[in-house]
Amino acid sequence: MELSRRVRSLPASSTLAVLARARALRDRGADVLAFAAGEPDFVTPEPICDAAIEALKAGLTHYAPVPGDPDARAAIAEKLSTENAIPGVTGDHVVITTGGKHALYLALQCLLDPAAPGADPPEALLPTPAWVSYAPQIRLAGGKVVEVPTSAETGFVMTPDDLLAAVTPRTRVLIFNSPSNPCGVTYTPAQVEALADAIAHAAESTAPGLVVLADEIYEKLIFAGAEHRSLGSFAPIAQRVVTVGGLSKAYAMTGWRVGYLAGSGEPGARLAAAVARMQSQTTTSLPAFIYPAIRVALMDCAADVEAMRAAFEARARIIHGRIRAMPGLVCPEPTGAFYVFPDVSAHFGKVSAGGTRIETPLDFAEALLEEHLVACVPGEDFLGAGRRCVRLSFACSEEQIHAGMDRLEAFLAGLR
Ligand code: PMP
Ligand code: GLU
Numbered sequence: 255m256e257l258s259r260r261v262r263s264l265p266a267s268s269t270l271a272v273l274a275r276a277r278a279l280r281d282r283g284a285d286v287l288a289f290a291a292g293e294p295d296f297v298t299p300e301p302i303c304d305a306a307i308e309a310l311k312a313g314l315t316h317y318a319p320v321p322g323d324p325d326a327r328a329a330i331a332e333k334l335s336t337e338n339a340i341p342g343v344t345g346d347h348v349v350i351t352t353g354g355k356h357a358l359y360l361a362l363q364c365l366l367d368p369a370a371p372g373a374d375p376p377e378a379l380l381p382t383p384a385w386v387s388y389a390p391q392i393r394l395a396g397g398k399v400v401e402v403p404t405s406a407e408t409g410f411v412m413t414p415d416d417l418l419a420a421v422t423p424r425t426r427v428l429i430f431n432s433p434s435n436p437c438g439v440t441y442t443p444a445q446v447e448a449l450a451d452a453i454a455h456a457a458e459s460t461a462p463g464l465v466v467l468a469d470e471i472y473e474k475l476i477f478a479g480a481e482h483r484s485l486g487s488f489a490p491i492a493q494r495v496v497t498v499g500g501l502s503k504a505y506a507m508t509g510w511r512v513g514y515l516a517g518s519g520e521p522g523a524r525l526a527a528a529v530a531r532m533q534s535q536t537t538t539s540l541p542a543f544i545y546p547a548i549r550v551a552l553m554d555c556a557a558d559v560e561a562m563r564a565a566f567e568a569r570a571r572i573i574h575g576r577i578r579a580m581p582g583l584v585c586p587e588p589t590g591a592f593y594v595f596p597d598v599s600a601h602f603g604k605v606s607a608g609g610t611r612i613e614t615p616l617d618f619a620e621a622l623l624e625e626h627l628v629a630c631v632p633g634e635d636f637l638g639a640g641r642r643c644v645r646l647s648f649a650c651s652e653e654q655i656h657a658g659m660d661r662l663e664a665f666l667a668g669l670r
């Protein structure tokens with residue numbers, strides 16, 4: 255069987271691969287402390303589960319409307335309009351998708367085309383380090399990934415100048431993820447506003463077709479005084495912003511697979527209709543009995559979200575405090591999501607107590623797992639400065655954080 259060129263060059267998700275490896279080791283009885291998972295360790299709040307169970311028992315077991323049940327879409331539109339202050343969003347601008355991951359995939363499929371023979375491919379700007387699935391999804395849609403590099407020293411923040419320097423007439427898409435996976439940074443409202451101005455300028459002067467995919471899936475998990483501002487709330491660029499979100503992170507619903515996207519105004523409605531057409535030929539819709547649970551999550555579960563957010567904030571403080579005190583690790587304070595992303599390159603060129611030469615984040619992560627049973631994600635697939643970093647998720651108990659940081663300290667102490 256010959257596989258397509260498209261899939262032959264497609265890597266598997268490295269975040270999910272590390273998660274699977276840590277689980278397999280644990281299932282075999284190893285005392286693995288996993289800092290790999292990009293998912294909350296909490297269970298889904300009960301009212302959300304009850305809503306789905308009731309809907310299932312009430313017979314919501316048939317095909318649902320392709321873009322999602324109208325009530326759930328209206329609830330998302332209402333949230334984006336009031337909470338996020340995004341203008342021009344109605345239920346018709348919203349498509350509910352199989353996780354935020356599929357919302358991004360469908361949007362990129364609808365916005366990018368493979369280059370015609372002899373022509374240049376459309377360019378997608380990606381501030382890096384960036385979540386592992388963006389670049390493969392851009393390439394699957396025929397786009398060229400153009401990295402906008404950021405670094406630990408400057409808090410992993412892309413400036414307007416960085417952005418403007420990367421824009422060309424071929425730029426079609428910018429992916430903007432705040433709070434960020436893997437960097438743990440939440441852009442300040444002033445930084446978002448400055449980027450909105452730069453985007454307006456770039457669209458006027460250089461890239462008239464520029465569309466921003468604003469991935470705000472971690473918007474509710476912010477701390478250390480951070481404030482989330484939606485890029486889509488800035489009126490001059492609102493119609494070129496597609497906001498992507500989902501329930502996986504804030505509501506501890508990773509296994510439910512609920513994501514969404516929404517544009518604004520006439521261009522946003524056109525994109526939503528295109529995404530729905532593509533969804534109609536691929537996944538159809540979510541399971542019908544999930545939709546009532548979406549409304550319950552958005553409308554009735556703010557206290558649950560706040561309790562989980564507060565727990566993440568306490569964990570962020572602990573893990574960052576421990577890592578900052580370790581020799582050779584450079585790590586900005588996390589202000590959102592549930593990741594720290596230390597630069598470990600000061601240790602490259604050393605040999606671990608178990609005899610592994612550490613030249614890359616992958617060497618570092620593998621030796622740490624082999625020798626001290628601590629699982630983290632090597633930074634290479636996050637691109638850019640990720641090639642010097644490892645990602646640790648603190649979606650785990652404070653006890654585990656302390657135990658894991660003791661092991662990381664012992665690992666570093668053993669490097670020669
Ligand atoms: N965006 C980012 C930045 C993420 O970290 C994730 C986590 N997998 C997603 C999107 C997609 O999450 P999901 O498909 O579970 O909604
Ligand atoms: N987003 C999470 C992570 O980065 C979940 C796994 C994935 O979908 O990549 O670990």
